[in-house]
Amino acid sequence: MLTTDTQFLYAELMDVVRLFGEDVPDLSHTFASEGDVFRNTVVVCGQTFRFEEKQPHDGALAFKRYAKRFAKLAVYRALEAVTGRSMPWGALTGIRPTKLAYAELAEGRPFEPLFEKFGVRPANIALVRDVLAAQCGIYAREEGAADLYAGIPFCPSKCNYCSFTTADITRTGKFVDGYLTALEGEIAACRGLFSRLRSAYVGGGTPLVLERGQLERVLRALAPLIPAGTEYTVEAGRPDVFTSEKLDLLRAYGVTRICVNPQSFCDATLARIGRRHTAEDIYRAYAMARGYGFDVNLDLIAGLTGESAEEFFASIDAALSLAPENITVHTLCLKKGAKLKEEEHFLAAEGVERMLAYARGKLYAAGYVPYYLYRQKYMAGNFENTGWCKPGKACVYNVDVMEETCDNLACGANAVTKKLFAGGARIERLGAPKDIPTYIAKAGEVAEKKRALFTGAGAFGKTL
Ligand code: SF4
Incomplete structure (x- = not known):
């Protein structure tokens, strides 16, 4: 106490x-x-x-x-x-260590002495230094510039560690059409709210769980807002939903980057976390995506239920053998909403530490650099999530969202729009309802409040 x-x-x-x-x-x-x-x-x-x-x-x-x-x-x-x-990040508890580093630099001081004072381990200080270097040329406060997000809160099944507001589409399929109609309206209302679009991102959930026609509704709604050549990511998601007709569609609408999210290449782990696909499906989906010329991000998680350090090492090796442009290494984070309860599972911190150390060593050796990182509460062992990229392949959307350097127009259930004021000194947030039926009912209201927030017309609430 x-x-x-x-x-x-x-x-x-x-x-x-x-x-x-x-x-x-x-x-x-x-x-x-x-x-x-x-x-x-x-x-x-x-x-x-x-x-x-x-x-x-x-x-x-x-x-x-x-x-x-x-x-x-x-x-x-x-x-x-x-x-x-001692803790890997010492007494630092914020979710964005890089923001603190940037704040020190803005005051004309190197960030390292403050991090040392806080007890941050030298390897993590070096990690922050490398992230800042990789963000050079991307990190920028740009008045009127924005990123655009659309969320698809449906998945083929619910993973046991997942706390996102996403649901098994076999139970929520009846809401899809209403949801897409609401989302189309919210996206259309974003027109004119920014002067330059830095990037676009369709996240989830698992956007490719939608049927072809449904997916096209989302892409068609976004199309007028996304100039050609813009970085455009679709978090395609799990390999069990990849089809060539959906990938054709992504290419036709100018998508440049997709995320294939295996989390693990170990079949036993995949079954344990509630996935309905195997490692073989991951290789198949990856090969299919490669054929379209997208940049690819692979997501992995350290600390999944029952997974040994050696199994995680094998997943890192497997991901590296595919040589994607981006690899994101997450640490298991159990929040309210996850089936798996915190007390049921926590891999000893040393296990996760070995996993992350292995991943860092291998990724650096293979020529990847860390380009964004963030931490979460309730994270196994108080570690971090790190996005790695091949040089020059950092994802602008991820950098912008982590560093909060420009506005974010976010559409969909539980999406949080951010508007910067006073050069970023103040950030106003507007959250949409989490629950799908409530979102459908209130999407028009969300869109109006968003316009008010961006145009300065009238009051707005922070969460509907
Ligand atoms: S982890 Fe990803 S695929 Fe699994 S339920 Fe959550 S959003 Fe869906």
């Missing part, structure tokens, strides 16, 4: 406490400040830890930022001392 005498620090401190898992000892924290001096005292396991930092600051916002930063660091250092454990 955590107690603190400073309530505005509680949530941030709890994030640090959670890093150490369920069996973390009770801890009490007190905070005091005097001018530029920030004092934190942590009492845990009968020991008292005192920390003092001197940091000039100007104004209430900066004060709060530093107060949170030093308090988190104090609690982390105290827990590290009493448990003898």
Whole structure:
């Protein structure tokens, strides 16, 4: 249990406490400040830890930022001392370490000293450095520029670790036509809301689970908004839904990049997580996609149910043997909504750490570079998800979404539109309903609120 005498620090401190898992000892924290001096005292396991930092600051916002930063660091250092454990990302709990690095650089300081102070491991500092280098030429704040997203929340079956708002199409098929009509309307309402489109992305779910005619409705609705030559990704999804007629359609509508998401090349794992396809299907789907000249991303997950480190190593090797433009290595993250409950499965952190270390070594050796990364709460072992690319093949959409450098016009159930103000200093979000029938009923309202958000006409709510 955590107690603190400073309530505005509680949530941030709890994030640090959670890093150490369920069996973390009770801890009490007190905070005091005097001018530029920030004092934190942590009492845990009968020991008292005192920390003092001197940091000039100007104004209430900066004060709060530093107060949170030093308090988190104090609690982390105290827990590290009493448990003898350290975390891969130290006391950093935000989901986007690169944003913090960019913020330091914007202040004219190298980011490394702050990351070192937070206890981030050297390999992760190097990873951030490489991500920033790979984003060079893409990372840009561009007034009026936007990315466009359309979500298809249907899948052939539900994977046991999945917490996305997506459903087995055999149960939700009756909603598809209504959903597409609502989505078409929302997409059409995005016209005129941006001056330049940086990229487009059809995500899921599994967009290719739609029948050919249904898929074409989505592509046709998007077409007027996507100039030729724009990076255009379709998260084609699982190999069991690939057909040449659907891939023909993607090519005809100018799609440039597709995601084939095997997660594992181990048949036993695929069966265990609820997939209805084998590794052989992945190879077949990949070969089919290659024939169309798309850039391809392969997704893999470290820490899947019952999968050994060696099986994961084999998946990395298999993915590399195919030489796709992008490989994304996720760490299992169990959220509310996943069939698999957190307590039922957590591969020991060392297992995941070995997997990620193997993946990094192999990917670097094969010439890939990390180009975006993010972390999630409840992630196995407090690690990260990293997108890797062949040089020059970074996906603009992923960079933009992670770094939040331009507007995102997101359409569909549970899609979150983002609008930047004051050069990105403030971001307003507008979320659409998660539930498919509610989305269908409210899509018109979502579209209106989106227009109001982008044109400054009237008030808008953050979530419908
Ligand atoms: S993990 Fe992907 S394919 Fe599986 S249910 Fe979730 S969205 Fe669908």
